[in-house]
Amino acid sequence: MGFVKLVVFGFIGLSVIYLCISIYSRSVRREKLEKRWDADNPGGDRVERDAHVAAGMVKYETGLRRKLIALVYVIPTVTIATILYLTNAY
Amino acid sequence: MRHIRMTLRLLMVLIVGGILHYVLPQHDVVRVTSTEIYRTDFSGINRWFYAQADSGNAEQPTRDLRLINTERRRTFLLGFVPRDSYGTMVYRNEDTGWIWPPYFKFDSSDLQAQAGAVVSTAAAPQWLVITHYGWRNRFLTIYPNATAIRPVEGPDVQIIPWFNIVFFAFLLGAIVFVRAAWAQFRERSLDPALDAAGNKWDEVEAGVAERRSRMGRWMDSWRKK
Numbered sequence: 001m002g003f004v005k006l007v008v009f010g011f012i013g014l015s016v017i018y019l020c021i022s023i024y025s026r027s028v029r030r031e032k033l034e035k036r037w038d039a040d041n042p043g044g045d046r047v048e049r050d051a052h053v054a055a056g057m058v059k060y061e062t063g064l065r066r067k068l069i070a071l072v073y074v075i076p077t078v079t080i081a082t083i084l085y086l087t088n089a090y
Numbered sequence: 091m092r093h094i095r096m097t098l099r100l101l102m103v104l105i106v107g108g109i110l111h112y113v114l115p116q117h118d119v120v121r122v123t124s125t126e127i128y129r130t131d132f133s134g135i136n137r138w139f140y141a142q143a144d145s146g147n148a149e150q151p152t153r154d155l156r157l158i159n160t161e162r163r164r165t166f167l168l169g170f171v172p173r174d175s176y177g178t179m180v181y182r183n184e185d186t187g188w189i190w191p192p193y194f195k196f197d198s199s200d201l202q203a204q205a206g207a208v209v210s211t212a213a214a215p216q217w218l219v220i221t222h223y224g225w226r227n228r229f230l231t232i233y234p235n236a237t238a239i240r241p242v243e244g245p246d247v248q249i250i251p252w253f254n255i256v257f258f259a260f261l262l263g264a265i266v267f268v269r270a271a272w273a274q275f276r277e278r279s280l281d282p283a284l285d286a287a288g289n290k291w292d293e294v295e296a297g298v299a300e301r302r303s304r305m306g307r308w309m310d311s312w313r314k315k
Contacts, residue, residue, distance in 0.1 A: 002145070002188035024271040027278050084194040087237060 010076070018072045025069060029060045113191045114257065115223055115237065116169055117249045120160035120179065121215045122239075125206050130155045139224065139232035141184040145196045156183040156198060158205045158236055160220070161212070163245050172246070181222055182233040191223060193237050204239055217242050219249060 033056040037049050060066060131152045132140060143149045162179035165172050183201050186193040210216035219242050224234035 006188045020271060021267075024267075024274055027274050031274075031278065080192070080194065083192070087193055087195050088197040088200075 014073055014076060018069060021072060022066070022069050025066065026057070026060070030057060033057070111168070112225060113223055114254055115193075115221050115251070116234075117251065118160075118165075118169065118179065118220050118222065119163040119172070119242070119245050119247060119249075120218055120220050121162075121212075122158060122160050122205050122209050122218065123178075124159045124209060125202055126157050126159065127154050128157065129153070136230045136232050139227075139230065140182070141186050141235065143185075144198060145185045145187050156202050157181065157233065158183055158202070158220075169249075179226060180233050181220065181236040182224075183236050186235070186237075193223070195235075195237050201236060201239065205236075208239070208241065217245050217247075219247060 030053060033053045034049070037044065037052050041049070129152060130140075140155075143153055158181045160179050160181065161176050163172055164175045164177050183198050183205070184195075185198050186195045188194065208216050208218060218239045220236050221238040222234040222236045224232070226233055
C-alpha cells in the first residue's frame, strides 16, 4: 500500500517539478533568442524578429536539451532504487 | 514589524533545521552491549517519533519494539568533534517502509541479527559505526532509529558524511533554481501582465475623465452665460 502511495504521489510531485522546469527552460531560451537577435540587428524588423524567435523555439522543442528535462523522473527513481539497495543489502 | 518578521524567520529556521536534524542520517561510534525487544504502548505525544509496524504487517495500537543498547562515544557539534568520554545510547530498530523518512528500510530483523552478532564486553570491545536518524528523549521515551551498522578498527575513525554533503549541495542547487525560476517568471510573465493591466486601467481612467468632461460641457450649455 505504501508503495502505491509513493508511486502515485511521487509521480504527481515530479510532474509539477517537470512542468516548472520545462516552462522555465523554454522562457530562458526565448529570452536568449530575442536578446541575440536584438544585439545582431539593432532596430530590426518586428516581424522578422518574431519569425527568428519562432524558428529558434521549433529547434528547441525538438532538441536534446528539452528531452533532458525527463531526467526529473529518472534521477529520483534511480536514487530511490540505490537507497533501497544500500539500506537493505548491507 | 521588524521584530515580528525576525521572530518568524528565526522560527522557520529552527523548524526546518530541526526537521533536517531529525531526518538526516548521522553516524555514531558505538559498542553494542545487548539487544532487546519490549512491548510499547504509544501515546499521542510520542507516536510521531515512531515508524509504523513492520512492512507487510497490520498496524495495532500496541506492538513490540526492537532496541539496540550501546555504549557510545560522546561528541560535540552534531557529531563532528569526538570526545574522550562515553555514555549509553539506546537505538530503536524499525522499518521505515516506503514513505517517511525516505530510508526505505525493510531489513530491521536482519539488522537486529547483525547487532546481536557483534555484542561485546568492555574488556574486549568490538567498535562499530551505527548509522541512524532521530532523537533520543527520555521525557518522551523516544529513540533514534538505527539503519545500518558496520564494524570499525577502533573508536578513532574519521567518518565522512557523504550523503549529507550530496544532500546539502542538492538543496543549495534547488534553492538557486527556485530563485532563478521565480525571477524569470516575474521578468517575463508577471511584470508584463501587471504593466498591461496598469495601462488598461490608465485607459479606463482616461476614458472616464473624458466622458465626465463631455457631460460637464453639456451641463455647461444649460447654465446661464
